[in-house]
Amino acid sequence: MSDAPLSSEPADTLVPVTVLTGFLGAGKTTLLNHILTAEHGRKYAVVINEFGELGVDNDLVVDADEEVFEMNNGCICCTVRGDLIRILGSLMKRRNKFDGIIIETTGLADPAPVAQTFFADEDVRSKTRLDAVVTVVDALNFLQTLKESPEAYQQIAFADVIILNKTDLVDDAQLKAVEDAIRKINAFAPIHKAQKGNVKLTDVMDVGGFDLQRTLSTVPDFLENTHHHHEEDVNSISLTIKTPLDAGRFQMWISALLQEKGADILRTKGILNFEGQPDRFAFQAVHMMADGNSIGPWREGEAKESRLVFIGRNLNRPQLRRGFESCAVS
Amino acid sequence: MSIPSTLRGLIEKRGASHTVEGHITACAASRDNLRFAFTTAEGDVIVAHRADLTEPASWATYAVHDGAALALAPDTDPGGFLTGGDDGRLCRLDRHGEIEELSKTRRWVEHVATHVDAKAAYIASASGKQVELRDGRGETVLKTLEHPSSVTGIVFDSKGKRIAASHYNGASVWFTQPKSESVRPLEWKGSHTGIAIHPGGEALITSMQDNDLHGWRLSDGHNIRMSGYPSKVKSMSFSRTGKWLATSGADVVVMWPFFGGGPMGKPPVELPGMGGALCTRVACNPEQDMLAAGFADGSVILIEPETQRVLPVCLHSGSAVSALAYSPDGCLLGFGTEDGMIGLVDLSAG
Structure with a gap:
């Protein structure tokens, strides 16, 4: 899948x-x-x-x-x-x-x-x-x-x-x-x-674990620059892009990524800003299985940016970042 | 309620409908063709007598199970029914409306099947990984058949000599005869979710989690694959002669040929559908070359496969058809929907 x-x-x-x-x-x-x-x-x-x-x-x-x-x-x-x-x-x-x-x-x-x-x-x-x-x-x-x-x-x-x-x-x-x-x-x-x-x-109960708003809005910054763990340990990576994403490009990239690395990537979650879409798009995956849906318009004062979180083993941060960035509209 | 005030089709002139509380989980006729039962997710069993076919007000409701009634089969006795439920009980509802508990387990009783012929009568019920095979009265357990994982369907062959159960990674075929202990395992990796047997005993077919069917030619265990469905196949029915296997799971009725070497390498025949609505239930007429199909929009139609002629029984009743069955004489057709509508039609001439 x-x-x-x-x-x-x-x-x-x-x-x-x-x-x-x-x-x-x-x-x-x-x-x-x-x-x-x-x-x-x-x-x-x-x-x-x-x-x-x-x-x-x-x-x-x-x-x-x-x-x-x-x-x-x-x-x-x-x-x-x-x-x-x-x-x-x-x-x-x-x-x-x-x-x-x-x-x-x-x-x-x-x-x-x-x-x-x-x-x-x-x-x-x-x-x-x-x-x-x-x-x-x-x-x-x-x-x-x-x-x-x-x-x-x-x-x-x-x-x-x-x-x-x-x-x-x-x-x-x-x-x-x-x-x-x-x-x-x-x-x-x-x-x-x-x-x-x-x-x-x-x-x-009813936390809407996949209405990731709260979770993703509190992503701690220290994650962005530490690298003190062993590669085989499970860890987390968060990526943010301010430019709107191309929905087709994102789908192609994430599908290929999960297909190839899905055994190591345990969870993927994101709130995405697709170009031309008024609503926020919530994306989630467990290993290789992915799903997503629109979750309503952006809130007042909320930064219209795309955030994506990976939890897994052997996560290659620069590679993931480059991949995610390639989904931005040019 | 989205059910229109008048239903269009054969049901207007030749039948009746009624709405009860709860999702209709199954329907079946008694062996004597005189009664038709419908089970609900509320645990009720509604029984209509043929004489009261057009008077739903006189159809009787029995509170049989605490929790959903999951399985229904005609009793070995001509006028009664057997039901299994969430409450772990296997119950008999006899022709007088008396309820008798045949057994009680901790697990849901999800499947019930019966067989009657001149020589023997059996009752089988599946609960978790076990299938219990009982005598026709249901009082004595003849065998307890253990499976490697939960049983998802059971079926007797047409002679009552064998009983087969579907489960993960295949199906198991057992002899009903008490002296035989051996099992014939038919293996195929994956989750098998339902089962049907060819009336002539030529093949055993299972529906699978992965939107396809698997089969084994019983003479040599040869594997048969039938795929191409857009969704899971939840209903399968062999035609009376065994020439065709009709299935749900697409927006048309899909029929696989079981003659001239079987379905291997052949495309299935597609019978008409209801303009895009998913087919959810199929039932082949046991006496004639006709079949009934139920759809996700609540429509039920009769199809003559040879001519592909379609006769509407009930059009667009609203919610998906979740139960569909003929009486053994092929004259009564019953159906039920997820919203609790039940319908009964008399198809006999005159």
Whole structure:
């Protein structure tokens, strides 16, 4: 799935789906129960895995099987969750029973197949939207987990929102070290500190992780000039262009790039200013699977510029910058 | 509601429609051709008796499942139905409207199939990776068939000798006969999402996640590929003689030839469509060379493949046709839509 279909589904009619990831013991289920029992007047359908740590207190709970399979499109990283396609399809027949869907993944799960399911399956795509990948991080054990498990890198890299949980169990120095470690991998996702999963719901639900406005408008500048990490580590790169982009050129470039480097590029997100288009265009990709849609006009006082963020391994900054710049109208 | 006040087509003179709450998940006739059932995502089963065909007010509604009713099959008994649901229950709704729970599991019961002939009667239900094969009463589990991943479809062959299940990376064929434990695995990489078997047992066909069909010639396991669809194929139906496989998934009805060496290397025949709306359901008439097709705009039409003549049953009812079935005698056609419209038409002469 190398081409990036630049569609424009009306985003507001789609059911928002929140994906909860995090290592075993990080506090996913506690956070989930916190979300479900909070006074928000909203109903959620919850998809859990059968190895859940705690019970989930909700009317509509579905067991998932984590059945990952490869799409037959010749692309090895194009894995999706078949069980989710079935479950979401059935849930959408009862659309009136809930306002949103929450999917809890197992601790060791790679979030890529879950996220790719929202790109790869036409039925899932036409009825739901991935609101955000929320990753719960255990402040006490995270640095150790990171040393031992490559999956932890993936979970941080894929996060749109990070909940730094159990902050009461560590001192300020360790908290700082954990935050730094997270930032090295994913420089963009907002980090919310919590104890026993007590986060503000507005930080987790309906954040529109792909309405990247907030995320991308707070891209820290230090990223632009540091290079202290090893190449094989997961890290983030942000690029900005002030000149409007040529939509056709951008599509050609990003398609070719993701086709070639999609195994290393875990996430790509952007808010783009296409020439001749009054609306902002939100672009997102998981590995090689890409999607995008118009997200309304530029806001008052907002700089009409294009921002693109990559999270992945072996990111070649000068090359990416040159490529992105070649998409500008000449 | 976008449903027009009058529906145009055969349904005006020869049938009736009714709107209920919930997405229609399936429809089927009883073996005695006297009743037609519709299942909903609200867990209800609506049963229409042939005698009340044009009086929807007298169609009965039964609250069978807590959560969606996902699967429906005619019961082994001539007048009843079997349903499976989100609540993990396999239920019987008999001719008197009594509901009997045949089993309860933790997983959704997503597929139910039955077979009846002079020698044997079977009930099969799929839940997660397991298929349970029961006797005709449904009280005794004859076999529990384990699969490597979740089962996405089950089908008996026309003689009831074998049952096949689709799943990831292929399909599995089992003998129903109690003494045989062996399975014949048919492998093909990818996610297989539905299954159909040739009436003469010549081929087993699966629909795939990747907008195409896969098949195996059962005599030698030879692979058959049928591709070119713009979307997933969600409905397949073999013609009564087995000459054609009709499928949904395009803006026309796509038919693959299963004669003269099978569909390998041949283009499919395209029957008329509804002017661009995606075909969502197909059903071949079990007694005549006719087929019914349902579309995303809510239209249902009858097509005579030989002449390509089209007879509208119901035009542009609004939401996509999600269920479509003939009665075994080919005289009743039932359909349902995502918005909860159900329709029933009497096609018998006179």
